[in-house]
Amino acid sequence: MSAVLSERRYTPEDLLALDADRVYELVDGALVEKPMGAFSSWVAGLILHMLAAAAQDKGLGWVLPPDTGYQCFPDEPQKVRKPDVSLIRRGRLPGERIPSGHIRIAPDLAVEVISPNDLFYEVDAKVSEYLTAGIPVVWVVNPDARTVQVYHADHSFERLQETDELTLPELLPEFRCRVAALFAPAAE
Secondary structure (H helix, E strand, O other), X not given: OOEEOOOOOOOHHHHHOOOXXXXXXXXXXXXXXXXXXXXHHHHXXXXXXXXXXXXXXXXXXXXXXXXXXXXXXXXXXXXXXXXXXXXXXXXOOHHHOOOXXXXXXXXXXXXXXXXXOOOHHHHHHHXXXXXXXXXXXXEEEEOOOOEEEEEEOOOXXXXXXXXXEEEEOOOEEEEEEEHXXXXXXXXO
């Protein structure tokens, strides 16, 4: 569950100046802490590593960690969300440079890994926000259920089980992994 930290109204610039030891998002001017459980954090790190191997090594784009803020919501310009993992294809960042502050374009992929304190309606709202902002693909990874839900910009949806293969043909044609591989060593 996310926790709103104070009654004070914050700006995206305030968010950049906060303690880097904690991850916050900015929703309606309020700081929302984004806590992750250890296993969920490990799964996110593994996904980041796998995607980086497929994207960055071939110069296809940038894979970014959970403290990367996106200020890319046209209807809510002060909102900042931080997916657990994100991918931006090469050729989309101005000057091919990652900015020092928040990124103001929507990533091509946003990944949310369910943590023990996450509430369904909050994750569902994030998926909706991401799709509305123009993110073409959103993954919701559930370590407890050992599934990945894949949402597309056209609002199609698929739920992948451990034996299914996770791919990103439109972004990283060579990326492939079995869903079960995201949850090792617990799978062994």
